Each structure stands twice: as structure tokens, then as C-alpha cells.
Ligand SMILES: Nc1ncnc2c1ncn2[C@@H]1O[C@H](COP(=O)(O)OP(=O)(O)O)[C@@H](O)[C@H]1O
């Protein structure tokens with residue numbers, strides 16, 4: 429690890445630590461109390477001179493054995509039932525383990541829908557910030573029991589990257605069952621650890637595979653590298669290592685893979701809109717509207733709309749696509765899908781005169797728009 433990279437870690441005052449299901453469960457299924465305690469011991473030590481937010485997976489995995497499920501189910505309903513049972517057990521375990529040190533735990537369950545909207549985003553930030561100010565340790569997970577396929581992250585690696593951005597963290601530590609990113613699937617002999625990733629070039633030729641043998645995790649290495657791309661693109665460096673090396677990672681000792689920041693920090697909720705929300709519909713734009721939105725950062729007006737697809741309501745995320753069908757931006761739309769067809773290509777003045785002042789509003793306001801540049805490491 430270069431001195432600059434190490435400095436990033438040592439100087440980090442607010443750190444998001446994400447731990448995967450495979451690092452918290454036993455081979456037989458169910459939570460491994462010893463591994464939870466070992467992680468908590470490390471976090472308590474790290475917390476002496478910095479703030480820690482924990483993003484913990486494991487709800488589904490923890491719910492399997494109590495519900496008599498032999499393996500992680502594929503259907504959403506049974507995953508949600510398992511998460512419902514498991515999340516309670518998971519937080520009870522953390523509560524008991526942190527209580528050994530007199531530290532309170534605050535459970536925070538998020539869906540992407542909760543945080544893409546401005547008021548919700550501010551509220552989530554305030555809650556997490558307040559928990560930290562009051563000396564409690566936030567334990568974040570996806571709100572699995574209510575998340576439908578459309579509003580689901582599905583993996584906590586991306587959630588952790590977005591939480592790191594949300595709480596304005598200085599560092600994201602991803603803990604898994606593997607001690608870093610390898611240049612091929614580490615189950616294949618002859619692969620070696622990549623100690624540093626400074627940008628997308630360092631990943632050329634690297635084979636990034638799916639989840640490991642334990643079969644309780646979701647995304648494997650792919651989602652971790654994607655999460656690292658989101659976080660580093662938003663100015664947050666990332667250390668990826670195994671849970672057993674958590675103490676080294678938090679102390680700035682060389683371990684695992686260090687992803688350098690590639691972008692600048694910004695306090696912009698639109699990162700959630702770009703990376704966490706699935707679009708509910710499509711707005712087709714003419715060339716002039718594409719230029720206005722992407723180059724002049726203007727709001728999208730009805731005059732530049734050529735088509736509408738999907739069944740969305742006002743406030744939902746939609747993709748703005750150009751004439752060749754490429755999504756150029758994502759935004760929160762101000763109209764229901766059924767209102768839009770009669771507005772296509774019309775000027776706001778004309779619409780206001782004909783339909784009333786309410787129809788003068790933008791289709792998507794510039795403050796609710798994010799350009800879809802492929803970020804950081806993967807693109
Ligand atoms: N290039 C790679 N480098 C490291 N691990 C990889 C790679 N390709 C695939 N993997 C697999 O990804 C697994 C980690 O993903 P996962 O099981 O989802 O972890 P977690 O539960 O911690 O989120 C590792 O155990 C490893 O077998």
C-alpha cells in the first residue's frame with residue numbers, strides 16, 4: 429500500500445464497514461456468535477478515535493435454519509420471510525455483543541425508494557448522523573421484507589457504497605470471506621492478490637466471479653468491484669479484505685485490496701438515483717432535448733419529448749433516452765405516465781393556455797436529474 433493510500437485510512441474519521449453473510453454464519457447455517465463477537469471487538473477498538481457505521485448482511489442467512497430452510501431460497505417471498513426472522517436475530521446478536529462494552533446499537537433499514545427522494549434522503553442522513561452524535565452504533569441493512577424487485581438493491585455492497593456517500597464517510601471497508609480481489613477466481617490455483625487498484629486500467633484482464641462456496645452471499649466479487657467503483661467515484665477510498673483482517677484494515681496496515689478514490693466528493697443525493705433506483709419508465713427525447721439536458725443541464729420540458737413508455741406515477745424514477753435508445757440521464761418525473769402523451773412536443777406556454785398553469789411545470793426538473801455516465805472502475 430502506498431503511503432498516500434495508508435494515510436487515507438489512518439486519517440479517516442467516519443468509516444462505513446460492510447460485512448457479508450458468509451463472514452457471520454456457520455457452515456451449518458445460522459449466526460456464528462463467535463464471529464459476530466470477534467467483529468464487534470474490532471469495531472469497538474476502531475471506534476475509540478473514529479465514527480463507525482456498520483452495514484451488515486446476514487438477515488436471510490440467519491433466518492434459514494430457524495425456518496427449516498436447507499439453503500437460500502430463490503423466490504423473493506421466501507427470502508423475505510427468512511429476512512424477517514433473521515433480521516431480528518441479527519440485531520439481537522449485535523445488541524448483545526455491543527452491550528458487552530456498554531454500546532447501544534441502532535437498527536436502520538433502507539430501501540432505494542427511501543433515499544432517492546430529497547426529503548427522505550435528508551431524513552436518512554439526519555437519523556444516521558444523530559445516532560453517531562448520541563454515541564450509538566448504526567447497523568444498516570436493506571429493508572428486505574418490504575423491498576419488491578423494482579426497489580431492491582439485492583446486494584449490500586452497493587448499499588454500503590451509497591451509505592458511505594450518504595453519511596459522507598472518509599473510508600469504506602468491505603469485509604468478506606476472501607482476503608481481497610484476486611486476478612482470477614481465488615478457488616483456481618495460481619491466482620494472486622491485487623493489492624492496489626488506482627483506476628479501471630488496473631482491472632483489465634481480471635476475471636471477477638460470483639459468490640463463493642458457502643452459498644449464502646449474493647453478488648460475489650462483481651458487486652464488490654461495482655461498489656468500489658461507486659464509492660471511489662464519489663471520492664471515498666475502499667479497502668476490501670476478509671473479516672479476519674478487519675483490525676488490520678481499520679488500522680491502516682497493509683491488507684487486502686485498496687481502491688484509490690477516482691472522483692471528487694460531493695453531497696449529492698442523485699448518486700442514489702443513478703445507482704440504487706430501477707427506472708419505472710422511459711421518456712424518449714429529441715436531439716435538442718438531449719443536448720439541453722446533457723450539455724446545458726436544463727430541465728426536461730414537454731417540447732422535447734417524442735415518446736413515453738411504462739406505467740409510472742409522478743415522483744418515480746424514469747430513464748431519459750436519446751433517439752438511438754441509449755439512456756443518457758435518470759430523473760424523478762413530475763407527471764403520471766397517463767398525463768404525458770397529450771403533452772408530447774408541445775410548448776409550456778401553449779399547454780398552460782390550454783390546460784391551466786399546472787401544466788407549465790417541467791417534465792423532469794434539473795435538480796432531479798442525473799446524467800448516466802458510466803462511473804469509475806467498471807465502465
Ligand atoms: N477475482 C476474484 N477475487 C476474489 N474473490 C472472487 C473473485 N471471483 C470470485 N470470487 C468469489 O467471491 C466470493 C465473495 O463473495 P460473497 O460470497 O458474495 O461474499 P459476501 O457474503 O462477503 O458478500 C469469494 O469467496 C470468492 O470465491
Ligand SMILES: N[C@@H](CCC(=O)OP(=O)(O)O)C(=O)O
Nearest residue numbers: 449485486487488583584646
Ligand atoms: N439484505 C440481505 C443482504 C444480502 C447480501 O448482500 O448479502 P452479502 O452478499 O452476503 O453481502 C441480507 O441481510 O440477507
